[in-house]
Amino acid sequence: MEFSLLGPIAVTTGSAELSLGPAKRRSVLALLLLQPNTTVPLEQLIDSLWEDEPPEHARTVVQGHVSRLRATLAEGGAEAYGIELATHGSAYLLRLPEELIDAHRFGELVALARPEAAPADAVPLLREALGLWRGPALTGTVTSPPFAAAAHALEERRLTAVEALGRAHGALGEHEQAAAVLYSAAVNHPLREGLIAGLMRALFHTGRQSDALEWFHRTRRLLNEELGVDPGERLRGAYEDILRAEAAGGARPAGGARGKDGTSGGTPSGRTSAGGGRTGASGDGRSATGSGARPVDGAKRAPVQGSADTDEAHGDAGAPGTDGTRQETAADGRGGSGSGRSGAPPRLLPRPPARFLGREDQLAALTTVLTDGTTGESPLAVVAGPAGVGKTACAVQWAHLYAGSFPDGQLFADLRGFGEGDEAPPAEILGDFLLALGTPPERVPSSAQAASALFRSLVAERRLLVVLDNARSSAQVRPLLPGGPHCATVVTSRSRLDGLVATDWARPVGIQTLGHEEGAALLGAMLGPDRVAEDPAAARELVDLCDGLPLALRAAAAQLTARPRWRLARLAAALRDERRRLALLSAEDTGIAAALRMSVARLSADDARLLSALATSADGHLNASLAAALAGYDPERTQDGLDRLTEMHLVDEEATDVYTISTLTQLFARDERGEGGESDTGGTGDGS
Template sequence: MATGGGSLLPLGPAKRRSLLAVLLLHPNAPVTMGRLTEALWDEEPPRHCRTMVQGHVSRLRAVLAEHGAQAHGVALVTEGQAYALRLPEALVDAHRFRDLLQASRGHQDPADAVCGLRAALSLWRGPALDGTLPGPLLETAAHTLDELRLTAVEELAAAHGRLGQHATAAAVLRAEAALQPLREPLAAALILALGKAGRTSDALDWYHRTRRLLADQLAVDPGSVLTDAYAALLSADAQASPPVRGAAPGRHQSAQPVPSGSEGTEETSPSCPPPPHTAVPRLLPGRPRGFRGRSRELAAIDRAATGDHGPVIMLTGGAGVGKTALAVRWGHQRSADYPDGCLFADLHGHSTLPERETGAVLRDFLLALGEPADRIPVSPEARGGRYRELTATRRMLVVLDNARDVHRIRPLMPGGAHCVTLVTGRGRLGELVASDAARLVPVGPLTAEDSTVLLSEVLGSGPVDAEPAAAARIVRLCEGLPLALRVAAARVATRPHQGLAAFAGELSDEDSRLDLLTIGDTGVAAALGLTVCHLPEPARYVFHRLGRHTGAVLDTRTAAALADCPPSQASMALDQLAAARLITETSPRAYVLHDLVRLYARTLAPYPSLRHTGTVAGTPAAPRRRTHTRVLLRPANSRGASPYGPRCSCGGPRRGRTGGVTRTAPTGGPCASDARSAYEAPVGTPTPLEGG
């Protein structure tokens, strides 16, 4: 409550403010003593509650009299066993807000509606009934007022939209959507406003952000209001998309992409008539910044994409090597070869987020292809059938990023012979080669020259040109890994007075190298941890023991000696580590362990010997005599290991008082599939690597 000059009245404690709030919510109406005690005491009121209410009323009357309330027609009166606040209702902001909101709805001119709604919203100074006691009565009233305010915001944005002021509408909505991220009507209105303002990319980002929040926090899919807005956005974008240059009316381009480095000519294909659709999805992320090199890999993808019957291409490589950037770069480079658009999905195979459900990805794909939300089948199998039907006559690119499981890939492969599926993943996924004739394109570290260029792109050419020897040393220590190079460049950029030489000196220290190649939740250790968490437990044990290896080449006998296990077990574990791209097989049974991977393996706390368990790669161990929870590779000095990344069970950097890093390698099973049980298996589940 404020004076006519805008000064706030000294109302006193929260109970007194709450009493006044109840009276203001019912102006000029008697409020019983029972109603007031219900609002002021959520539980059983004290024995002298009536006396306490009378004391608060007395003090409120004194404050009102002291500030001349009677001159404005304001009086707090007693009516039998109740109290009433007599005043002109126009003095109550909540009442004025409702009146202005109702009046704005009667305006035919949207400009008048904008003025009225802005006047109504200007009455708000913060959350409704702020500073009052929590309780059902006041919280319900506050929620009702807040809902009215959000409705007014949505109506204001709609009025701006009718005036063609879509950018203003988006700005109005965005501020509220950031505060109410799970309010689907608000997000839907923002998505449509951004689309109409020509910011389709931002609109798509907001949709996917909201969808992820709904899945993570509420475990639900988007409702119809949000999916309808998404479908409308994609449909509007398709109608605004210009026709593909060189494509004849009613015909597609040749199914053969133009080889890299050649111009070629476009052909028409009368045997492939255009499908009856309008939506042309463009879900590929923006072009990767600082992308350099990879000419050999790009050419290999070009060759693989020229196959018939829906080619499947698999980009495989270790953590942080740049597979996603390569796939996105090639997709943009060849976008004209796919006039029916591009679908993109991050499957979160190695991620701090749970793996994407196949049904949810298919729903997104069907919406992007123009399928009305109310016609999307319920079961994943039926969605997959409809998806293959819609893609049967199209020529599209489908990018399935960060894949780990073949069974999640196959349902997402399009049905058209002129579609190309591009998959990225860390494993070899040999099943995809066997069943779908997938072409493997290995993605390795960058060359020294390309690494230096990438460092210059991120950091700027000035520092690199000024200290070329130091730059070359950083490139060597980062081992051509794009992720490591980008983090290193970010480190140097945030400490511009240090210089490359000083940073290279720090980076040469093996004890702190992984620390320096980590910023926030991004870094080499985090990426490696997301791979390690999916290894079988015996392979994780062998991986940890390999951290002690300092030789140039690793063979089976050396690994067996380091791991204290039979050569047959070491051989199987090495195969699994090579399949996960943690080690590189250079010749039959000869492997190389890169320094960054070796350093990460070394930081893991010790396992018991495999000889104590007699297990490898799923071979059952002898029954244990006691039950336990599965918690593996705890930090050596910690009592309870916690995940290094947000909501992730994958183990990673934990900074101690000395500045060093202790890392955990998590148990088997899906990474971060359930944040509350990230480290635990059901009680009674035997752990193959537990010491007896």
């Protein structure tokens, strides 16, 4: 059984297509497929199905459509495929293997394709992905804003894949194929500048420079007439590159001297970096559309606002994304043009954390790891711990204390592994690093693999500190590691990043929650010692209610700062109400609920359900057997899930088969399941 969203909404089993009925019924199915294995509230279905005010009998209509869909799926043999359309209170859940949905398979194929690093493999993967499309996404659904937005998002993903396929053909020197792939999409989307820029480059490489330039002028006119704006950096970059190439000797013939890494001459992406480097550090080789072309003045980066004791406090500090892409660059990185030594060393660290206290053991551990010059290797430390425990603050504090040990500069990047949007692609960060090190914009490679090699070669003989904040995975970090023995790297993450320990000999530095004394000292530093000394017992209780997390304690201090007449005991009394605690431990966009949401968002559906089940534990202490009983999972599946949750610091393993889940994590997981925990009960009966 297969489900189609990339075209008309359809369900096929074998060679037959199931009859789904009217548009609203197809729309109900589409909305459930857009959120597979997730409960979808009845109110959301109603809001999506009726653009205007829904009729009084809307609930009955939706319930009828769900009932008919359940019967249709059953007639098609859904049970044999592990498919179930379940009701959980006033919400519905379509449980199924996600690979049965064409949009999911499309996303997996696109993610596997690496058009710059492995173009020969990327071409068939991307062609297969695009072959899943049978027309405009979500055809046959109602014409309401939610469905229009969802269809637009899917179309954006398709166009991104088309651009990637064009880049892959170009990296192979197949410029005619690249032009053919990009042409029809460019005609249909004449204001999509990245698409036009790719087509211009492809046309130029086939010897059709006049056509390439005409596309630029046509798009410039459209942008001015319809939007009142000038061409963006990517479009201007393609135009300027073509003009420079013409001035240097005319158009390059089709299939001409273009490197396999997608750059125009220069160092191929597979070249080993000078000074040895980390030859295995090219990572997944993904390249962000729109990375590495805009000069960045490190001295002008905005300072970080707010507390540095939180993992989220630094936002985009240190390595903001760039919008322009130079697909055709000379990336040899040799000579004086890429050395960066003529200017001031980069100083990209955020400002030192405010009111930083304690953490002497962790700072000493970082000093031991990062200043060890006996191994002849570039030292690497991973600062890991739960959300809100102060990993970023500790790393940045150490970096400022020891900045003098790294006279050639300090680089900082937020990898956004646990942020609101997508994680930062290595190519984006490498582009910023290379620019900060003095590499001219036109010499920044477009592929992550080539940029990584150039970065390692530039810093091979320097004394440089690299701080990589908020990493999601080892694969995201590896392309960003310097290779020189005098460089040092510190990574922060909510995950242990065991892969870096295994392959790059990273040394872990764990960060724990604060005890009563340290927590009270932090409150005193923010509120004044006299206010805390008035009621030391209430201060101890506040530390307990905040689970000893600096982020939560800072939010609590913010509440008290805004209410100078409140005693600590009054806030403690308010926080005892578990229904209000997470809300009270928030300050605008900073709070423990927001931090935990980022961690849980990165979990698989199975692990998220396991965490929700663990949250029902009476005292937060349990073993694998109890966890299996709460979740309805078999022992092996439960143990694997507990291991992953422990790695993410959402659960602690205090001793062999003794696990704990913090009170704040329990409260958050319960809130995420909805009121009354109805979906927990419904989700445990069949072990999924």
